[in-house]
Amino acid sequence: MALENYNIIIEKYEWEEQVTPTGNLYEFYMTMAGSPHFNDGIGEFKCINLKYYGGQNAYIVLWATGSPYGGGINSFQLGTDGKYYLLIDSYNPPTLTTIKNLINNSGIGEFEAYIPDGSGYRPIQIGHGYYENFAFVSGWDDDDKLPNFFSSQVPKFLGAIDLESYLIDIGNLEYNFDNADSEKGKASLYYEDSDISFTCSGIQNKSSLYDFFQINEDTARIGYMILITNKSDDSLIWRGVVNQDSIEENFEPSDSSEQIKFQGLGFLKEFKNYYTQKKTLHTDFIRWDYEQSYQAKRFETFIKEDIFRNSRVNIILEDTIKDYYIRRSAGIFPNMPSVDKSYTMFKTSYDRIYNGNTSDTKWIFFTKLCTAMGWVFYFMKDNFYIKNRSSDSQFVTPVDLDYNKFLEYTAMKTKPQDGFSSIMLTDGQAYMGKNCGVRANVNNGNYIYMFTKLGDDLKVAIPFQEVLFGTYKTLYVGANYRHIKYYNEDSNWFRYMIVQETNPAGNYGASLVTIPQNELLRLDAGDSGLEGTNYDSSMGVNNLWTLKSDHTGLGDRDFWFTGNHGNCLYKTVNGKYYTYQHHTKSSLFADNFAKYYSSNINLANKISVKYDGLLLEPLVVFNIINSEELSGEWTVVKISFDLNDETTELELQKKLPLEEVDNLVVIEKALELS
Amino acid sequence: MSDYINGSSYPIFKIYNSSDVLVDTIALNLCDEKGLTETYEFIKITHDLLNYSIVQKVKGFHLNFELSYESWSKKEHSMKIARLFDYIINTNDYKFILTPRVDVLNRYFEVINVNDSLTINIMRNGLNAIGNKGINLQFKTKWLGTNLQWVDPTDLNIAIEDFVTLG
Numbered sequence: 144m145a146l147e148n149y150n151i152i153i154e155k156y157e158w159e160e161q162v163t164p165t166g167n168l169y170e171f172y173m174t175m176a177g178s179p180h181f182n183d184g185i186g187e188f189k190c191i192n193l194k195y196y197g198g199q200n201a202y203i204v205l206w207a208t209g210s211p212y213g214g215g216i217n218s219f220q221l222g223t224d225g226k227y228y229l230l231i232d233s234y235n236p237p238t239l240t241t242i243k244n245l246i247n248n249s250g251i252g253e254f255e256a257y258i259p260d261g262s263g264y265r266p267i268q269i270g271h272g273y274y275e276n277f278a279f280v281s282g283w284d285d286d287d288k289l290p291n292f293f294s295s296q297v298p299k300f301l302g303a304i305d306l307e308s309y310l311i312d313i314g315n316l317e318y319n320f321d322n323a324d325s326e327k328g329k330a331s332l333y334y335e336d337s338d339i340s341f342t343c344s345g346i347q348n349k350s351s352l353y354d355f356f357q358i359n360e361d362t363a364r365i366g367y368m369i370l371i372t373n374k375s376d377d378s379l380i381w382r383g384v385v386n387q388d389s390i391e392e393n394f395e396p397s398d399s400s401e402q403i404k405f406q407g408l409g410f411l412k413e414f415k416n417y418y419t420q421k422k423t424l425h426t427d428f429i430r431w432d433y434e435q436s437y438q439a440k441r442f443e444t445f446i447k448e449d450i451f452r453n454s455r456v457n458i459i460l461e462d463t464i465k466d467y468y469i470r471r472s473a474g475i476f477p478n479m480p481s482v483d484k485s486y487t488m489f490k491t492s493y494d495r496i497y498n499g500n501t502s503d504t505k506w507i508f509f510t511k512l513c514t515a516m517g518w519v520f521y522f523m524k525d526n527f528y529i530k531n532r533s534s535d536s537q538f539v540t541p542v543d544l545d546y547n548k549f550l551e552y553t554a555m556k557t558k559p560q561d562g563f564s565s566i567m568l569t570d571g572q573a574y575m576g577k578n579c580g581v582r583a584n585v586n587n588g589n590y591i592y593m594f595t596k597l598g599d600d601l602k603v604a605i606p607f608q609e610v611l612f613g614t615y616k617t618l619y620v621g622a623n624y625r626h627i628k629y630y631n632e633d634s635n636w637f638r639y640m641i642v643q644e645t646n647p648a649g650n651y652g653a654s655l656v657t658i659p660q661n662e663l664l665r666l667d668a669g670d671s672g673l674e675g676t677n678y679d680s681s682m683g684v685n686n687l688w689t690l691k692s693d694h695t696g697l698g699d700r701d702f703w704f705t706g707n708h709g710n711c712l713y714k715t716v717n718g719k720y721y722t723y724q725h726h727t728k729s730s731l732f733a734d735n736f737a738k739y740y741s742s743n744i745n746l747a748n749k750i751s752v753k754y755d756g757l758l759l760e761p762l763v764v765f766n767i768i769n770s771e772e773l774s775g776e777w778t779v780v781k782i783s784f785d786l787n788d789e790t791t792e793l794e795l796q797k798k799l800p801l802e803e804v805d806n807l808v809v810i811e812k813a814l815e816l817s
Numbered sequence: 818m819s820d821y822i823n824g825s826s827y828p829i830f831k832i833y834n835s836s837d838v839l840v841d842t843i844a845l846n847l848c849d850e851k852g853l854t855e856t857y858e859f860i861k862i863t864h865d866l867l868n869y870s871i872v873q874k875v876k877g878f879h880l881n882f883e884l885s886y887e888s889w890s891k892k893e894h895s896m897k898i899a900r901l902f903d904y905i906i907n908t909n910d911y912k913f914i915l916t917p918r919v920d921v922l923n924r925y926f927e928v929i930n931v932n933d934s935l936t937i938n939i940m941r942n943g944l945n946a947i948g949n950k951g952i953n954l955q956f957k958t959k960w961l962g963t964n965l966q967w968v969d970p971t972d973l974n975i976a977i978e979d980f981v982t983l984g
Contacts (some may be wrong), residue, residue: 146867310867344864346874400862401874787867 144312145789148375152308153385154368155355156298157291167524187212290364291418292384292410293453298366304355309347314340315792316371316381316664318521337381337409339369345401352403356390368406371786380759381525383407410522414456418506424449426494431471435715442467442712450505451527458730461530463731464518466714469493473676473710474688475618475702477610484609484619487720489713490571490706491671495690499671499705508708511669515568515709516726517735523760528566533734542763544777546770548755550790553772555749563664565595566736567637570604571670571706574694579680579702580618583609585642589629590706594729594736598656599641601627602727607702610680616700617680617688620644630655637663669708678702748797749780757784758791765795822967823917828853828884831925832904833912840911843901844919846894851885853917860961877961880926882917884954889940891948898952905930915956924968926958 176520288296318337347351357365373379389406393399429449431438440449443465447458473492478485496508513520519532570590575583586606593600603626607618622644630638637660640653677691681700694703709723726732750773765775777795784791819825829844857878864872890898904911916925938951 307868308866308870311864313867344866344872346862347866347872348865396860398863402864 146787149786150372150374152303152370154303155301156366157301158364160288160295160364244286284588290369291417292364292366292413293455309343309352311344312342313787315783317787339407339605341405343403345403358392362387382410384413415506419504421505423497423505423508426497428464434468438471439468442469445469450509457526459526459528464529467712469710475678477616484611486610490704490710494713495671495674496708496711499674501503511667512665512708515668515707517732531731531735533731541766543778544765544767546767550753550755552750552752564597564662565658565666568668569707570591573606573704574697576697576701578699581620591629591639593639595658597658601625603627616682635660671705675703675705750795752793754791754793758788818969822969824919824921824970826918828915828917829919830901831914835910841951842899845897848885849888854883856881877963880962882956886952890949890952895949907951911945921970924966927959929959931955931957
């Protein structure tokens with residue numbers, strides 16, 4: 144019996160509904176220093192995150208004074224509104240101990256710490272208009288009460304139970320990374336994680352498992368963590384949580400009576416449950432840095448500080464993802480030298496996305512961003528990985544799969560996944576005035592990216608080519624410039640068009656491509672609704688780029704646009720911007736979606752294998768050895784482990800050579816933007 | 818002093834209606850040489866675990882009674898059995914309390930009929946036959962028991978009310 148090689152432990156925890164302090168009512172747990180663009184000599188700020196555990200009804204706002212010469216205060220002041228404000232001298236910021244003492248000695252009594260709710264209200268004001276350096280990064284908010292293993296409240300350990308003396312049956316541990324399903328009749332992606340089912344004896348040890356799970360009691364504040372480890376070295380194989388909705392014990396006059404069955408959910412689901420209850424942060428609450436003169440933040444830091452700020456998670460980003468920055472503001476940025484008509488365009492940015500999706504949670508933001516980029520994420524042991532879906536990515540190294548250990552296999556020749564001939568990502572909208580340089584009649588509307596062999600699918604989703612230098616910074620479309628754009632659709636057919644300017648005089652042509660709806664996989668890469676950016680090519684009325692929350696009333700020289708979430712990211716390569724538009728033309732981007740893509744002609748080779756042995760690393764490329772027929776590299780579609788008989792069931796797909804997707808890639812010659 | 822437990826005498830049935838009113842008492846004869854057999858049928862759950870150990874929980878038992886009149890049942894006695902089955906077959910909701918040995922009155926059980934069939938034959942000698950034969954009655958306790966209720970007839974003052982409360 145192979146299970147003797149593993150420990151299967153369930154730990155039981157309880158979260159308090161009302162967080163009660165063990166010492167002071169206030170906990171300052173965030174100190175942040177740095178003001179890279181603040182040049183009046185004040186120097187460092189300190190950012191204070193005030194955590195309040197009380198339940199009293201009072202009001203407190205942290206207020207930082209700004210002037211180094213203004214005699215800043217580190218004290219409480221009674222405001223004209225009758226509320227007390229804690230004034231913090233930004234020139235001489237108090238230590239956390241000082242603030243704590245101030246509160247405790249204020250005599251004011253009871254407070255309610257202000258909770259930044261993303262409504263735009265800034266809980267900290269400082270002088271000189273610089274508030275960006277202060278951030279309430281996570282929060283002393285209601286989430287602390289969530290009975291979730293990612294909550295900042297440390298739960299009380301209530302005990303553990305070893306399942307060995309209870310287990311009657313255990314299901315396969317199955318990983319299924321992402322899959323396609325039909326939603327409202329249209330296929331879209333969803334994410335899955337590893338789950339495992341357990342059947343246990345409810346009569347063992349005087350029904351102690353019944354008591355442990357508190358069946359028939361309210362356990363809303365209770366959580367159960369499942370740990371599967373190797374007995375030999377205590378290494379973690381799998382961590383999950385008990386889905387309490389799944390716990391059941393049947394009573395019947397048979398030997399199957401009083402069996403307790405439950406489902407273990409992979410840790411990703413617990414992670415998702417937590418972050419689907421946390422709203423994205425208001426732009427002002429993010430500590431932006433200045434990168435190439437614009438506010439931005441290194442993506443890795445952004446993810447770890449502003450999205451998944453969590454001590455339990457060890458986030459590991461693929462190197463190529465680490466390099467990205469996230470932009471605060473969108474815009475079209477001409478390079479201005481008279482001989483250079485090039486530009487950099489950020490169709491969207493964090494503030495546009497936030498303003499257009501104020502009710503979005505961090506999870507939604509993150510998954511849409513990953514969809515736009517072609518990234519996947521998963522928990523493996525205690526690490527949360529973010530990587531390119533491409534099997535050529537950093538975390539994927541070929542592992543030999545010995546044909547001699549195949550217990551059985553079935554070869555199939557079928558389409559990958561559900562057989563989509565085409566993939567479509569949305570990429571915002573564009574609307575324009577008549578003199579901005581781009582023709583509105585054909586270019587107004589929705590923009591997309593396509594992967595298909597049913598027609599031209601060039602990855603250019605911008606309706607102009609250059610920005611002219613002169614009095615007006617007019618957008619310019621050169622002869623034969625081509626781009627892709629959504630056209631229309633009905634229940635059976637989806638249509639997009641390839642727009643092409645046939646000559647510089649401005650005569651456009653467009654060819655339509657029609658795709659069957661049932662073969663189209665559409666990916667929600669996010670958008671910002673009507674929170675767009677207006678580019679005013681006249682430069683006379685507004686700045687070149689301003690936030691404009693609709694596309695009506697555009698001036699003749701205006702160009703209004705939005706984009707999907709991927710457009711808020713960029714990196715710098717050899718001193719040049721590498722934006723989402725570059726990424727979408729890369730072979731990496733194409734390979735990220737190759738898993739779902741096939742033509743109607745080339746069907747994928749697939750095999751399902753039962754393998755003698757456990758292959759516990761789920762995201763690998765297998766190199767089948769000792770078989771001429773099956774030799775080569777195979778990517779994982781689905782993998783599951785049977786711990787009981789130590790076998791692995793694999794569904795593998797023959798890895799497409801890159802040349803298969805090369806025809807999807809447009810040569811990047813025109814993309815060498817400065 | 819006896820060397821046996823639970824008594825040695827004949828069985829009686831007390832029949833109660835749905836209001837727990839005693840409507841009849843039927844005293845049967847002492848059983849024949851096959852006797853009145855009591856069989857304890859244990860109700861248990863057994864789980865075979867993945868570590869090959871076995872977990873068992875005994876919930877209790879049902880007591881099966883087999884009353885044998887296969888050798889001989891005189892007319893009067895056979896008519897008593899017929900009366901008993903009239904109650905059993907009757908659509909009214911009767912309750913049957915069996916005292917298996919009337920010399921141990923405080924050992925009684927609510928029972929249900931478990932006869933799938935009822936057999937009756939006549940003894941040899943035709944017109945001169947002295948009775949019927951082939952009758953075998955099977956009953957089973959209605960409620961799950963958790964106490965064997967074995968009684969020393971010399972100590973009959975112990976009150977045992979594990980299975981039923983008489984109205």
